[in-house]
Amino acid sequence: MTNQVALESGLVLFMREYEQANNARDIERVVSFIAEDATYWFSDGSYQGIGEIRSAIERTFAKILDEVYEIQDLEWPVLTADVAVCRYRFAWTGVVDGEPRSGQGRGTNAIVWRDGCWRMLHEHLSS
Template sequence: MSDLAAELTAFMTRYEQATNSHDIDRVVPLIVPDAVYWFSDGSHRGLGEIGGAIERTFAAIQHEVYEIRDLEWIVMTADHAVCRYRFSWTGLVDGRPRSGGGRGTNVIVRRDGTWKMQHEHLST
């Protein structure tokens, strides 16, 4: 694995860990202010909308464990990267065990020397 691929994979691991913390204050710093996210429940533009959508998910799925697997880097440059992967989640919805999964595509950009999420598209 190249140094760049290892750096980007480490970013995705931090993103996955931040998501699993269920702490929006750990997730938001990994996203650029003008990001756009596409989820199954709709599109979200900017940190306010994206943060709200993520917080609603945290509230709806208790004890959620989110996992990214089969990560593939489609584009890697010094300042931009695109990856695709499969994701899965388990947790409690209305007190009952539930799980799901799907496919993800992310655009990651380097801003002020730090990798951040520019776009996320999750589909089931």
């Protein structure tokens, strides 16, 4: 296995574990994937730093019940030993205000290698 293949495999695993943490709705687990100085851009606003991002994710968890979030068609336009950028399509289903809802969109993440592990530095989700 080449270094590039191993690198991509590890990052795919990172993204799958991030997806699973979100589906488990475990905020501590989710924020463990995120860099302290990260920036997240969601449809409802932009969030800087782990505190703001944590609050935004907690609001989403409270608003969308029984959510299932799925990352699809993952691609790696940038893939180095220290920085990676992925783009993908996402889909979600859940219950909002007592009614079944679903949505889909596109995502882009910048991921950095820090202190011996990968961390999300930027996430941009748009519908």
